Amino acid sequence: MASANISVTRNRKTSFAKKRARAGFYFVIPASIFVLVFFLYPFLNVIWMSFQDWPLLGERSWIGFENYRTAFQDIEFINSVKFTLLYTVIVTPLLFFTALGMALLIKGTSRTTKFFRTIFFLPVVIGFGPASYLWYWFVDSRVGPAPQFLRILGFGDQEEQWLGIMPLALFVVIVMVVWKFAAFQMILLMAAIQGISKEILEAAEIDGAKGFTLLRTITLPLIKRTISLVLILSVAGSLLAFDQFYIITGGNPNGSTLTTVFNIYRQSFLQFQLGYGAALSVLVAIALMLISLIQLRVLRGDDHE
């Protein structure tokens, strides 16, 4: 603190410290107002709404835990949670191992390496919206290049829409997400790997560690904290998936790819069951809070410890 080192008479020092404290408070006021109005108020509001029957038009009424009771018996909600978990369980390891492989490939500093790094990263910066519409077209059985490519390779006539068949529709979204997002994790893992000191790696090499042994016994343990960060970010992001399913599968075939957030969107904004939508939102918020608490615990340490 700057004020601590400036020795004047005692009195003047306290008033100086007070002034500084007030100045500090002024600096955070504008941001705090935004957070209070556009985050804390709606957050308290969502809890309050979740205890009410709240149609868009017409009377609302306090119904206690009824919305929550409904949720736990609502097949559509339960299925959406199951599907979201399935998606998360599949996409998280796929993303991670792809990203780790890419990070090892481009962790150098040569110009060629940087060039490849930039190319790999391009899909990350384009939004989920355009990326999803791109893939929606890319896999269309009539006009899409992907089915056409398989046709050329001799894999049948590809007449059926991939997005109309269940495991295939999920598979398309997963490939798209890995394509779009792996490089994000790649950059974080790469930075962590670059941070490992050369001496450690060289010492391990002299001891005879090579290839995957080196990776498994030295590198990965040393970047444990970044791995946790990447995994938690990926789990949290997957549990909140919406854009890619809304656009690519529309929740189909037969509502089998309806995610939790997609379900909330339908309850709140298509059927206007705002109270029920709020209750589902609270349940999602609780799940995500638990994950964040794990995150804070895990991330307290540092890499290279």
Next chain:
Amino acid sequence: MNKSPLKIYLGMPRKGWFIVCACLSVMVLTPLVASITSSLKTAKEAQQSPPSLIPKSLTFDNYRRLSGVSDGVKHYLLNSFGLAMGTVVGTLILSVLAGYGFARFKFRAKGLVFGLILLMIMIPFQAILTPLYVTFGKLGLTNNLVGLCLIYITYQLPFSIFVMRNSFAEVPVSIEEASVVDGCNPWTTFRRVMLPLAIPGCISVALFAFFASWNEFLAALILMNDQTKYTLPIMLTLLNSKLYGQIDWGLMQSGVIVTMIPSIILFLTLQRYYVQGLMAGGVKA
């Protein structure tokens, strides 16, 4: 010892490394190139099944036809740009001030505000859209790009404040002390001494705010119901409608490309700050 990374990890010679990276690049770029190609086909050729992999003739016809989509693509470009600029400027002002406050001052409410920001990181914004929709409806902020902008700014704050706090914390205290001794008050110290030193952090914050606003889909989908208020990603939903019994694929891909290009250009020019910001906000936070 100067071994290439892959020698150490996979025992792969440089030529092999290059081939693997080149193959991966092709896989990453194929969907993008294919989309650009189909956007340059004639409308008729883009509808053709099976698709032609190389277009017979190149034309900007699909892009021209984008101006016929509802209010026209220019209108939606302006909506998206205005929204992004508002988000960037708002996020910058709030996070720079707060970041400096957090980095260099002790005050009573510090713990409280900090706790609030942590809570915000934990609660996904998808969870508060239902009450926001109701509140914004009452305030007349639905179908209002300014309202959307306020939400985007708020949800950029936790990340941005962390980035700015870290960049101010890296400035040596002695520089600040010197300015205090020279008689600067906290505001002058901030404006004249600290802010110029934190410019790289500011660029990162601005870049992430731009991407967040430019690419956001769900809130814009829910809060903007009037077609004239759509952003570019929401305009794409219009292209998905089946006009003559089938989707106009060439038109759709030209919309996809128009939405993507600004992000890609911005990333290629300011790449350095993107990665720095990721490190400052993601890893250290």
